[in-house]
Amino acid sequence: MSVATEMSRASTSRASTSSTSTASTASMATQMATSIRLAHRPQSTTPPSPTVRVSRHRPRPIPNSYWATPYLVACEFPYCPLTPDQARIHTKQKLDALLLAGVRTFIDLTEPHELFPYHPHLTERCTVVGIDPRDVEYHNFPIRDRDLPDSVDLVRRIMGVLRDNEERGRISAVHCRGGIGRTGLIVGCWLVECGIAKDGDDALRMIAEEWKNVEKCKRYPLSPETGPQHEYVRTFERAAWIDEKHEVL
Incomplete structure (x- = not known):
């Protein structure tokens, strides 16, 4: 089966302290983000019911993953760059598991060349598990390991992808390398953005509650991983991102 792909790259400058409209933000971004869509979007469907917290008993x-919302899985990089044979085995297991859990959009926060890419495997794995590859999307929004996003626009764009997929009733998976720092930061921002968390502190408490049940928590007890990442989530304000009348802080 042939798969149509489209790639969009935007080269941008660091975000200023204010923004005029969503339409103009692409020219202001400093961060390169690559979006690969394995084909066209499906037509709009009936809007899903309001977002609610996910039971921790949901498999x-x-x-090393957890359900942040009914439409968002947070996880580690779904590829194991070991020996070639081992890499193929583990990659198949992780990608298959995510696809079978309903994931149709992958949001990769790692930098180019940080790890071996897995998106070339998506079409094959979709076919194996009986999913139309045209329904699967891959987006790359690079953030440096243990660091913060380089621009306001980058986070705005990630929030936009998450919002778009939730409105279409699609499940997304967001990940970095270990699923700890960068992933926790974006999950925290989204919990505030979508209204599940009342503020950043509430989002951090929710992440901590889910994270303690993740296997990796035994070695890495905190998500997000660094103090600045925690502060980024703690001070994140939903109104600044969804109301064009507000200045972006």
Whole structure:
């Protein structure tokens, strides 16, 4: 089966302290983000019911993952760059598990060349598990390991992808390398953005509650991973992102 792909790259400058409209933000961004869509979007469907917290008893697709919302899985990089044979085995297991859990959009926060890419495997794995590859999307929004997003626009764009997929009733998976720092930061921002968390502190408490049930928590007890990442989530304000009358802080 042939798969149509489209790639969009935007080269941008660091975000200023204010923004005029969503339409103009692409020219202001400093961060390169690559979006690969394995084909066209499906037509709009009936809007899903309001977002609610996910029961911790909902099975996790892979051990180092958790459900942040009914439409968002947070996880580690779904590829194991070991020996070629081992890499293929583990990659198949992780990608298959995520796809079978309903994931149709992958949001990759790693930098180019940080790890071996997995998106070339998506079409094959979709076919194996009986999913139309045209329904699967891959987006790359690079953030440096243990660091913060380089621009306001980058986070705005990630929030836009998450919002778009939730409105279409699609499940997304967001990940970095270990699923700890960068992933926790974006999950925290989204919990505030979508209204599940009342503020950043509330979002951090929710993440901590889910994270303690993740296998990796035994070695890495905190998500997000660094103090600045925690502060980024703590001070994140939903109104600044969804109301064009507000200045972006």
